[in-house]
Structure formats: structure tokens, C-alpha cells
Amino acid sequence: MIIGVPKEIKIGETRVSMTPSLCRRCVTLGARVLVQKAAGITAGYTDAEYRAAGATIMGEPARIWRAADLILKVKEPLPSEYPLLRDEQAIFTYLHLAAGAELAKLLLKKRILGIAYETVEGADGSFPLLKPMSQIAGRLSIQVGAYFLQSQHGGSGMLLGGIPGTMPGHVVVVGAGNSGAHAVQMAVGMGARVTVLDLDTRKLEALDMEYRGRVVTLMSNPANLENEVGDADLLIGAVLIPAAKAPTVVTRKMISRMRPGSVIVDIAIDQGGCIEAIRPTSHEKPVYTDQGVIHYAVPNMPALVGRTSTMGLTQATEPYVAMLVRKGIDDALGEHQGLARGVNTENGKIIYPAVAKALGFS
Ligand SMILES: NC(=O)c1ccc[n+]([C@@H]2O[C@H](COP(=O)([O-])OP(=O)(O)OC[C@H]3O[C@@H](n4cnc5c(N)ncnc54)[C@H](O)[C@@H]3O)[C@@H](O)[C@H]2O)c1
Known part of the structure; x- marks a missing residue:
């Protein structure tokens, strides 16, 4: 061969x-x-x-x-x-x-x-060749999001970890799979306030057990999403329906309530994105601003490392x-x-x- x-x-x-x-x-x-x-x-x-x-x-x-x-x-x-x-x-x-x-x-x-x-597919129905890149993209999403939250990069100037006496940044992760769980891990490591939403209660239970109340887990439904997205400094889109186009989970109306200079990283952009009307960006021009919110939607994030x-x-x-x-x-x-x-x-x-x-x- x-x-x-x-x-x-x-x-x-x-x-x-x-x-x-x-x-x-x-x-x-x-x-x-x-x-x-x-x-x-x-x-x-x-x-x-x-x-x-x-x-x-x-x-x-x-x-x-x-x-x-x-x-x-x-x-x-x-x-x-x-x-x-x-x-x-x-x-x-x-x-x-x-x-x-x-x-x-x-x-x-x-x-x-x-x-x-x-x-x-793995014997357990998992996706072994997607997993490592999802883990990397999940970890990178927080790093990249923190970068664009900085004032000099057009962001709101929010430090994810804050300092004692100030409110830490709020990271909202939609999707608690491979990329989402690794985003959660990095966000916790940086000292952010973290909320994660999924449809799969087993994924939420696992994160709840692991972080013992340090992370808020919520069922992904329109009411919860509306509340959390509106308060997010950094929103991570990490949903997947295997091999299908990603569902639109976060609407433009939800985003319109985010503070100016907040950041969205839609990891799911390679499957079309889970944020309404998001369009792919590239490493050359990784972000654009819509409704005052910075959108990052690079389909090959792992290339950063x-x-x-x-x-x-x-x-x-x-x-x-x-x-x-x-x-x-x-x-x-x-x-x-x-x-x-x-x-x-x-x-x-x-x-x-x-x-x-x-x-x-x-
Ligand atoms: N942009 C990049 O560079 C890059 C790199 C790697 C992977 N990805 C992509 O990231 C996406 C996520 O991959 P993964 O490996 O984390 O998938 P995964 O299957 O491990 O996790 C996806 C999660 O989304 C959840 N989900 C499905 N519908 C939902 C909804 N409506 N609300 C909330 N949660 C929902 C599922 O229950 C699951 O837990 C995929 O599209 C993958 O291709 C992108």
C-alpha cells in the first residue's frame, strides 16, 4: 500500500x-x-x-x-x-x-x-478520533476566550479569575462532552465562576461529582440558557449531535443580553456551529463583533498547538x-x-x- x-x-x-x-x-x-x-x-x-x-x-x-x-x-x-x-x-x-x-x-x-x-467509533459508541482534538479545543477555548476578553483585544476587560474582593468572570459552557468538560476544567483552574449545561444528565452528574459544587450544572433548556447566556462573560459552544449539523442552541436574542465586549467561542463551528447566525472565522482573522459581542469560530483550533x-x-x-x-x-x-x-x-x-x-x- x-x-x-x-x-x-x-x-x-x-x-x-x-x-x-x-x-x-x-x-x-x-x-x-x-x-x-x-x-x-x-x-x-x-x-x-x-x-x-x-x-x-x-x-x-x-x-x-x-x-x-x-x-x-x-x-x-x-x-x-x-x-x-x-x-x-x-x-x-x-x-x-x-x-x-x-x-x-x-x-x-x-x-x-x-x-x-x-x-x-469505539466499542462503547464513543468517537476516539474526535476525542483528543475536542479535548484540545476545549482547553484552548478558555485560553483564547481569556485573551479576547482583554481590553486591548476589544474585550470587556474582565479577568476570568478576578482578584479577592472582585467578582470573577462567568464562563458558561453549553455541552458537557469531551470539549465541554475540558473547557470546564480550564475555567475552574483559572478561578472563574463556571456554569455548564447539557441535555445528558449523566454528563452533568459526573461533573457535579468531580467538582463538588464548585461548578453549577444545569439542564440545557431555553429558560436556563436564556438566564445563563445573558450573564456570561465567556460563552463556550461545545454541543454535538454525531455527524449531524450542530443544533442552534443559543439564539441572537439571548446574545443581545450579553454585556458588550463579552466573548463567544463556538467550538462546534466545524459542524456548522451551535450559536445562531455564527459564521466561521480563520486563524488569520479569528474574531468578529456582532451585537457588541466578540465571536470566535475557528474550525481548526487545535492548529494553534x-x-x-x-x-x-x-x-x-x-x-x-x-x-x-x-x-x-x-x-x-x-x-x-x-x-x-x-x-x-x-x-x-x-x-x-x-x-x-x-x-x-x-
Ligand atoms: N473548532 C475546533 O477546532 C474543534 C476541534 C475539535 C472538536 N470540535 C467540535 O466540537 C464539537 C463538540 O465535540 P465533543 O467531542 O465535545 O462532543 P461530545 O459528543 O463529547 O459532546 C457533545 C455534548 O453536547 C451535548 N448536547 C447535544 N445537544 C445539546 C443541547 N441542545 N444542549 C446542550 N448540550 C447538548 C451532548 O449531550 C454531549 O454531551 C464537535 O462539533 C466537534 O467536531 C471542534
Whole structure:
């Protein structure tokens, strides 16, 4: 099997889909690995390290895309990469097709086997390849939010932890899953007042037990959301309905009651966002202001910490990549149900029901 590792081209992206260590494992298992020149440099991995691990370094991305049986990436292919995808090629990456109709059409037209990291399933129904990036995005959301709350960055000038004798900032986290729980952990660590809302009482119970009253847990319903959002200095959107477009949970009316200079970080933007009318931003221009509130909606937040993110991502993908190499793509998908759940497109069809529904195919 030939595996292609192109350099990521999304704005501000710093991750790479394969470390030299994973490369060595694939080569040992019999794969040929083609790595684009400087693909790993922003994550701290040099071409020399990949070469020493058995990779062939190539300067021209088109040659990699043409030769590879399996393209291993981090982010979804972007329009400039569309012509590079070969008919019936396999690609293993984050696809986020529910919010990407144009890409979905292309994958169908070219009959691409699209295996999405985000829908690969663990034995317990969890999403092991989404988890590490969600944890990172959750932790970063508080760091980023605190930055934009600073006066010089247009924020309200609220220090999340306050000081003795002043009110700490109020962080409201909507969604208590992987990203939400890690946002809560960082917000507590910074000394903020923290409220978290979810529909799943088990998630709320776990946080209640863990923080023993230090965090307020609330059922996510319009009345609770209206009260909490209006009082938030920093609002984190962290909801997910697997593979579906994110539901709009926070309305513009709720946001209109937030204090000027407050900040919203919508982590769920990669699935369309859970804040009404939010639009994606990029690392080049990460925020815009609407109704006096700063909106941050970068779909690839983990790129802010390329080294940690690459390590976190590849330690999760490694068993699946190794399985694809060892058994071959068809057998690996045939034998491993969890990996097969990652298949979003195959033979010109959308395979994953929630993606098909989100795109109006069912
Ligand atoms: N922007 C980025 O860079 C980035 C990085 C990683 C992950 N993400 C995205 O973050 C989102 C969250 O991922 P996750 O791994 O934390 O998901 P998760 O499944 O672990 O958690 C999502 C939570 O949302 C809850 N939820 C669903 N509907 C809700 C509602 N109406 N109100 C309140 N809670 C609700 C669920 O019960 C669940 O607990 C996903 O869209 C994921 O793709 C974005």
C-alpha cells in the first residue's frame, strides 16, 4: 500500500497526519510512505526524521496524490485540492461533510472512499478520533476566550479569575462532552465562576461529582440558557449531535443580553456551529463583533498547538492506520466495525445516515 501524507493547507494549519514514529510503523508493516516536503515542520518534525523512518520525501503534492492508494490527512480537502483527488481513491481524515455539501458532491462524483476520523467509533459508541482534538479545543477555548476578553483585544476587560474582593468572570459552557468538560476544567483552574449545561444528565452528574459544587450544572433548556447566556462573560459552544449539523442552541436574542465586549467561542463551528447566525472565522482573522459581542469560530483550533495536537491525533489514529496497512483497506473495513463506521462515502453514495440526512440525501 502507498500512503500519501500531503502538507496541510488550511489557513493557519500546523498539524500533520503522520509523525516519524507512525511512519516507521507503517513502513515496518510493509507500506510505502510518501511525505510532502516540510509537511511536519510546523509540528516540529523535520524531513530528515521522516527520511530516517523510511519515508520518501516529495516536493510536488500532485505526485503524492496521484501515487497514493490512501491519502492520510488532518483536515478535509480544500477546493484547490479537489482536482488532485483521484477517482476511487481512499482518504482518511476529518471530513465534516454535514457542513460541507460541496466536498460531499465531489467525493460522490469521484467515487471516493471517504473515511472520516470523526465518525470512527469505539466499542462503547464513543468517537476516539474526535476525542483528543475536542479535548484540545476545549482547553484552548478558555485560553483564547481569556485573551479576547482583554481590553486591548476589544474585550470587556474582565479577568476570568478576578482578584479577592472582585467578582470573577462567568464562563458558561453549553455541552458537557469531551470539549465541554475540558473547557470546564480550564475555567475552574483559572478561578472563574463556571456554569455548564447539557441535555445528558449523566454528563452533568459526573461533573457535579468531580467538582463538588464548585461548578453549577444545569439542564440545557431555553429558560436556563436564556438566564445563563445573558450573564456570561465567556460563552463556550461545545454541543454535538454525531455527524449531524450542530443544533442552534443559543439564539441572537439571548446574545443581545450579553454585556458588550463579552466573548463567544463556538467550538462546534466545524459542524456548522451551535450559536445562531455564527459564521466561521480563520486563524488569520479569528474574531468578529456582532451585537457588541466578540465571536470566535475557528474550525481548526487545535492548529494553534500543532505539536501537542499532532501527538494527540496520531496516537489515536495509529491503531487504525496500522490496521489499514496490515490487513489492506477492504479487509480492515470488513473486519473492524468501529473503523467501518468511519466510512462516510463509498462508490458514489453517502453511507453514514446522519450525514445523508444533514445533506438532504435521505
Ligand atoms: N473548532 C475546533 O477546532 C474543534 C476541534 C475539535 C472538536 N470540535 C467540535 O466540537 C464539537 C463538540 O465535540 P465533543 O467531542 O465535545 O462532543 P461530545 O459528543 O463529547 O459532546 C457533545 C455534548 O453536547 C451535548 N448536547 C447535544 N445537544 C445539546 C443541547 N441542545 N444542549 C446542550 N448540550 C447538548 C451532548 O449531550 C454531549 O454531551 C464537535 O462539533 C466537534 O467536531 C471542534
